[in-house]
Amino acid sequence: MLLPVILLGVLVFWAIPWGVSRCWRDITNAEDAAVGCLVLIAAVALLFVNYMQDWATRAGRRVNPSAWPFVVNGVAGMMALAIKVFLAILGAQLVLQIADWLAGYVWPGCWIFGIVMGVICIFLFAITYVVAVYFGMVLGSAAALKRADRTTPEAPQKWFQTWASFLVFWPLFFLSFVPLITIFAGADWDWLDTTIGTVWPALVMMAGWFSMGLIVVIVLWLVFLMFHALGQSLENKRLANPLRLYDERSHNLDRWAREEHGYMRCQNHYISLTHVKSCFLRGWLLTLALSVVNFLARYKDNKGTLGGIPTIF
Amino acid sequence: MLIDGGKRLMFVTNYSGAWDSYLNEFSELASVIGVNLIWTNTYIATDEFEGKDGVRFPNTELYTGRGARATLPFKAYVRRSQLETLAWYSAYPDLSVVNVIENAKLRDAVFGPTDVVALDLLLKRL
Numbered sequence: 001m002l003l004p005v006i007l008l009g010v011l012v013f014w015a016i017p018w019g020v021s022r023c024w025r026d027i028t029n030a031e032d033a034a035v036g037c038l039v040l041i042a043a044v045a046l047l048f049v050n051y052m053q054d055w056a057t058r059a060g061r062r063v064n065p066s067a068w069p070f071v072v073n074g075v076a077g078m079m080a081l082a083i084k085v086f087l088a089i090l091g092a093q094l095v096l097q098i099a100d101w102l103a104g105y106v107w108p109g110c111w112i113f114g115i116v117m118g119v120i121c122i123f124l125f126a127i128t129y130v131v132a133v134y135f136g137m138v139l140g141s142a143a144a145l146k147r148a149d150r151t152t153p154e155a156p157q158k159w160f161q162t163w164a165s166f167l168v169f170w171p172l173f174f175l176s177f178v179p180l181i182t183i184f185a186g187a188d189w190d191w192l193d194t195t196i197g198t199v200w201p202a203l204v205m206m207a208g209w210f211s212m213g214l215i216v217v218i219v220l221w222l223v224f225l226m227f228h229a230l231g232q233s234l235e236n237k238r239l240a241n242p243l244r245l246y247d248e249r250s251h252n253l254d255r256w257a258r259e260e261h262g263y264m265r266c267q268n269h270y271i272s273l274t275h276v277k278s279c280f281l282r283g284w285l286l287t288l289a290l291s292v293v294n295f296l297a298r299y300k301d302n303k304g305t306l307g308g309i310p311t312i313f
Numbered sequence: 314m315l316i317d318g319g320k321r322l323m324f325v326t327n328y329s330g331a332w333d334s335y336l337n338e339f340s341e342l343a344s345v346i347g348v349n350l351i352w353t354n355t356y357i358a359t360d361e362f363e364g365k366d367g368v369r370f371p372n373t374e375l376y377t378g379r380g381a382r383a384t385l386p387f388k389a390y391v392r393r394s395q396l397e398t399l400a401w402y403s404a405y406p407d408l409s410v411v412n413v414i415e416n417a418k419l420r421d422a423v424f425g426p427t428d429v430v431a432l433d434l435l436l437k438r439l
Contacts, residue, residue, distance in 0.1 A: 240368045241369070242393070245392070248389075267405075269327050269401040274355035275367070283354070285350070
């Protein structure tokens with residue numbers, strides 16, 4: 001069941017950047033960078049799964065940016081993501097040209113150079129924050145990012161996990177750049193060599209690749225939503241509105257009495273059987289959703305409250 | 314789980330408390346996204362219901378929004394897709410799962426070491 005999830009991850013974070021890089025030969029070596037991509041993805045997964053522990057208790061809830069874990073780790077992570085979004089919008093090559101232009105008119109190390117880059121980063125942070133919140137809400141993966149309550153018995157463990165993930169995430173994050181740093185160690189870019197060294201171009205290239213994958217995912221998602229809305233309007237003509245079933249509620253009085261007040265009032269059992277819509281994409285998405293639920297039930301919500309539901313033990 | 318080569322979806326669950334409150338948790342908590350992601354891909358096949366081929370799940374917005382949040386159609390859909398269970402065994406039908414777990418802890422505490430702290434915890438459970 002996990003296979004679709006793994007395939008999707010490989011497609012989004014490895015195959016697409018690799019394919020794009022093949023069309024963009026002058027960036028860098030694709031295979032070596034892909035290794036870095038995979039390490040970075042592991043780090044990002046840790047970022048979202050591990051230390052953002054308190055999942056939203058209500059769907060659609062907005063992320064609270066003032067929470068402690070966000071301040072400590074999240075801001076830095078979002079800044080890294082902001083660079084990716086910026087590069088996605090402008091393209092990695094154009095960024096290099098801007099930096100080159102800045103180096104030509106404003107000498108390296110000048111305070112103006114720092115201010116310009118700082119303003120750009122703040123702007124990008126805002127964009128990235130909106131994108132992250134949107135996707136977090138849509139995908140249900142938005143962390144509530146609540147401040148750990150030190151009065152509860154589990155609080156020390158939460159704080160330990162927060163700091164442990166901090167120690168795990170950032171070494172992994174920087175480790176992901178090692179392959180590209182190695183590649184660019186001999187790069188013949190004077191302005192880079194004389195300013196920041198070889199780390200910056202590696203960062204740019206790495207972020208540029210991820211941004212390509214990110215943008216492709218966003219576009220695919222939007223296209224999918226359009227098809228979904230279209231398909232739903234067609235289905236509405238073929239299938240009846242479930243609200244019409246409500247008129248038949250008197251047929252269910254026996255069941256209702258049994259489950260609400262009868263011998264099944266304390267413990268209940270339920271079986272549902274429905275048909276899967278015929279479109280292949282529906283079947284594929286259903287398999288994917290079931291895989292995610294299966295994964296969460298095994299590795300995250302395996303001690304009660306599956307999906308925040310307190311009655312599922 | 315998917316059955317019939319992926320043509321039908323079967324959902325089996327045991328839960329505590331009443332059916333109505335159980336479904337409210339599905340439609341009000343964060344899990345509504347998961348519910349929508351799964352059941353928006355399904356429909357109930359019926360024989361000529363108002364001239365249609367079947368009954369659809371409540372419409373979703375942006376794939377994960379609304380859907381099960383529309384409580385009445387969601388509950389109607391769930392009830393219509395229900396299959397009667399022929400046999401289901403419960404060892405303690407008059408107790409909720411929470412009560413069963415608490416009683417088990419109480420039994421362990423009674424037969425466990427009886428120092429002051431354990432005795433205090435035991436009395437708190439009563």
